[in-house]
Amino acid sequence: MQRRVLQATLVSVLLVVLLLGIPLGTAWLTLVQNNLSNSGRTLLQSVVTATDGRLNNGQRIDEPMLEQYVDQTADLNVHISVTYDGRTVQAGQPPGENPVVVSAAGSNRQVVTISIPQSDVRAHTGGAVVLIVLTALSAIAIAISVALWQAQRLSAPLTKLTRRAAELGSGRARTQWQESGIAEIDMVAVELTKSGIALTERLEAESALASDASHQLRTPLTALSMRLDEILATSSEEWVRDEARVSLEQVDRLTNVVNDLINKPRSSQRRTPGVVELRNVLTQQSEEWKHAFRQAGRELRIHVPKSAAVWASDGPLTQVVATLIENSLMHGGGTTSLKVRANSHSTVIEVADQGEGVDPTVGTRIFERSVQGPKSTGTGVGLALARTLVEDDGGRLELLQEQPAVFGVFLITAPGEGSDGDVVLGESTLTSRASANEADGFSQGRVMSRQERRAQQAQSQR
Numbered sequence: 001m002q003r004r005v006l007q008a009t010l011v012s013v014l015l016v017v018l019l020l021g022i023p024l025g026t027a028w029l030t031l032v033q034n035n036l037s038n039s040g041r042t043l044l045q046s047v048v049t050a051t052d053g054r055l056n057n058g059q060r061i062d063e064p065m066l067e068q069y070v071d072q073t074a075d076l077n078v079h080i081s082v083t084y085d086g087r088t089v090q091a092g093q094p095p096g097e098n099p100v101v102v103s104a105a106g107s108n109r110q111v112v113t114i115s116i117p118q119s120d121v122r123a124h125t126g127g128a129v130v131l132i133v134l135t136a137l138s139a140i141a142i143a144i145s146v147a148l149w150q151a152q153r154l155s156a157p158l159t160k161l162t163r164r165a166a167e168l169g170s171g172r173a174r175t176q177w178q179e180s181g182i183a184e185i186d187m188v189a190v191e192l193t194k195s196g197i198a199l200t201e202r203l204e205a206e207s208a209l210a211s212d213a214s215h216q217l218r219t220p221l222t223a224l225s226m227r228l229d230e231i232l233a234t235s236s237e238e239w240v241r242d243e244a245r246v247s248l249e250q251v252d253r254l255t256n257v258v259n260d261l262i263n264k265p266r267s268s269q270r271r272t273p274g275v276v277e278l279r280n281v282l283t284q285q286s287e288e289w290k291h292a293f294r295q296a297g298r299e300l301r302i303h304v305p306k307s308a309a310v311w312a313s314d315g316p317l318t319q320v321v322a323t324l325i326e327n328s329l330m331h332g333g334g335t336t337s338l339k340v341r342a343n344s345h346s347t348v349i350e351v352a353d354q355g356e357g358v359d360p361t362v363g364t365r366i367f368e369r370s371v372q373g374p375k376s377t378g379t380g381v382g383l384a385l386a387r388t389l390v391e392d393d394g395g396r397l398e399l400l401q402e403q404p405a406v407f408g409v410f411l412i413t414a415p416g417e418g419s420d421g422d423v424v425l426g427e428s429t430l431t432s433r434a435s436a437n438e439a440d441g442f443s444q445g446r447v448m449s450r451q452e453r454r455a456q457q458a459q460s461q462r
Contacts, residue, residue, distance in 0.1 A: 083110065164193070278309070279308060
């Protein structure tokens with residue numbers, strides 16, 4: 001700020017000095033030359049009169065006579081030359097090059113010439129030049145002082161306003177703004193304070209609403225989980241037990257989302273990803289979405305290595321995969337396929353279908369909030385949230401191909417036992433059933449684990 005004000009002031013003053021100083025110096029030089037010429041003409045008239053009187057009296061013109069007139073102009077080093085009857089009489093120092101010359105002829109045909117050297121011209125103009133330079137330097141010095149004062153007067157309130165904006169961003173500034181004396185800055189500060197307070201209150205209200213809503217959701221979710229546990233433990237129908245098991249997994253995931261919504265406002269730290277087995281995540285998603293795809297007359301096929309581990313968070317990664325599958329079910333067509341490709345450094349989960357794909361007008365903005373295609377009926381939030389969840393774990397979510405649509409989730413490969421070939425999760429795999437004994441053991445173990453978890457949740461609520 002100070003540098004810009006100083007530069008602008010210096011440029012303005014230098015332009016004024018140049019625009020005024022050069023014409024003033026030229027005018028002064030012309031004035032000095034005119035004054036010297038007038039002095040020379042006055043002396044010339046005196047010499048012509050004197051020489052006419054001598055010549056009329058029959059006397060000769062000599063150098064001592066001319067020296068008298070040279071001595072009369074002590075402030076000028078004039079040179080006098082008189083030419084008559086083929087003779088030339090001179091007095092004074094040689095004038096040098098480019099002198100100021102005035103001449104006239106007398107009544108006896110004598111020619112008198114007065115020469116003033118350029119050294120006298122420069123001597124008389126030098127004082128004016130020094131005065132002009134001193135005036136210019138004084139103007140520049142005054143301009144610098146004024147610019148520094150003005151810059152300090154402007155930068156101090158702006159610095160204070162910057163700190164005020166930082167405090168408002170963190171929600172710490174609620175005191176009134178002290179006027180700085182600059183109306184524009186004070187106006188911005190007052191409006192910024194009002195906006196900051198309003199924004200802080202709105203964020204606090206939204207956070208409280210999300211926390212209250214999430215807290216209220218935990219009670220019916222707990223009741224639903226207990227009811228499904230009871231169905232899983234008491235039902236003798238295998239298909240009922242399978243449906244209860246899948247529903248419990250969905251309730252678990254929803255419970256984790258609710259807990260995240262409750263705990264997120266209390267902590268500003270980012271979550272720490274861990275090792276997640278993709279086969280477990282994708283198997284769960286295959287179980288959840290098989291009926292929806294079957295009802296839509298479509299097929300969901302998942303190709304996953306027997307051992308494929310990545311660095312991620314289990315809940316958010318599951319939510320991301322579910323979002324991509326739901327997006328393909330709602331807006332895609334044909335068979336939806338999930339393929340996992342991994343190397344020693346990275347792993348990519350590709351989700352593709354055989355539908356029309358993404359509209360080219362929104363292809364580059366598909367991950368922005370509230371952006372959706374002309375035929376879309378969604379909210380435009382799912383893909384934006386999915387990308388945020390992946391990036392929080394150090395990965396990337398990209399649109400690899402628009403038509404047909406292919407999305408890729410890029411994650412960091414975690415140490416594993418290596419791949420023993422791909423497992424294809426399709427309709428044949430989804431309809432396989434475990435033995436009754438295995439199912440009974442699974443259900444009993446599930447009931448115990450959920451009871452323990454509910455006890456912990458009840459204790460944390462207290």
